[in-house]
Amino acid sequence: MKPNEPSRTALMIARQRAAHQLLDHGSILDDPFAMKILGEDEKEVLQFANKHPLASIGRLFTAARSRIAEDALSGAVERGVRQFVILGAGLDTFALRNPHRARDIRIYEIDHPATQAGKLQRLAEAQITLPPWLVLVPVDFERDEVGEKLAAAGFLENAPAFFTWLGVVPYLTKDAIVRTLDYMSSIPNSEVVFDYMEPPEAFSEELRQIEKARAEQLDKIGERSCSRFEPAGIAAILRSHGFSATKDIDFHQIASRFGHAIQSLAPGHLGAHVVQAKH
């Protein structure tokens, strides 16, 4: 990320979520705040969504990973979990939609200080007030200790917690990834949903070219995707952190479960996975 500037990829993902509402009627992820938080008009969002014929693939993955995470969170809440931590929250609107408000869950949004400040500004501009169950915690995963910052914000380290970490792992160094996993595994009965990317060889030919161009563009905006994993590598890292009951959902599974909900979904596949793991 560029110092002192909100994440540009967080903005792109927010546009994908907004486009999902406009083009697919939010059929995977119904998000009434997706357009509001962006503060852009429909024309701009549709222009973004139609800029490339393969953008529909990214829209599918964006909506599906949040849906998988939010469904898994609902299961955790049923089991009594009351702490939810969104790591690298970007312009995620779950805290505004929170369907578990009656269960008294506390939501901690962790993000890079510059992205969080940008989000607060967007919320103010959209006249959206912060809900009382939300705690914002600025953290730079590369420099700060997540645990220290969370504890200082009131998070209970001896109570179970559910974490999501969506669209973040590819942008972090291995060291920051391992330190964050170390922390999550120190919380009793912790659960996490995150996504990761495989090396480019796992992408279909056309998408590989696009990935290459995207990597160059991300390099320019200082958000280079630096960590990629093979599925066996991720499984080994999770095992070594004591996570079990791991589910690794690949793009083919995502497309067969949710693909029908995306308008004019282009052919092709991403080497992208969503993982659910319990400690």
Ligand SMILES: C[S@@+](CC[C@H](N)C(=O)[O-])C[C@H]1O[C@@H](n2cnc3c(N)ncnc32)[C@H](O)[C@@H]1O
């Ligand atoms: C692609 S966005 C995903 C945002 C959000 N999870 C979503 O799905 O909409 C990546 C997020 O990772 C955060 N991020 C990247 N590097 C970070 C770092 N070193 N420390 C904290 N957050 C970071 C960015 O601020 C951004 O919010």
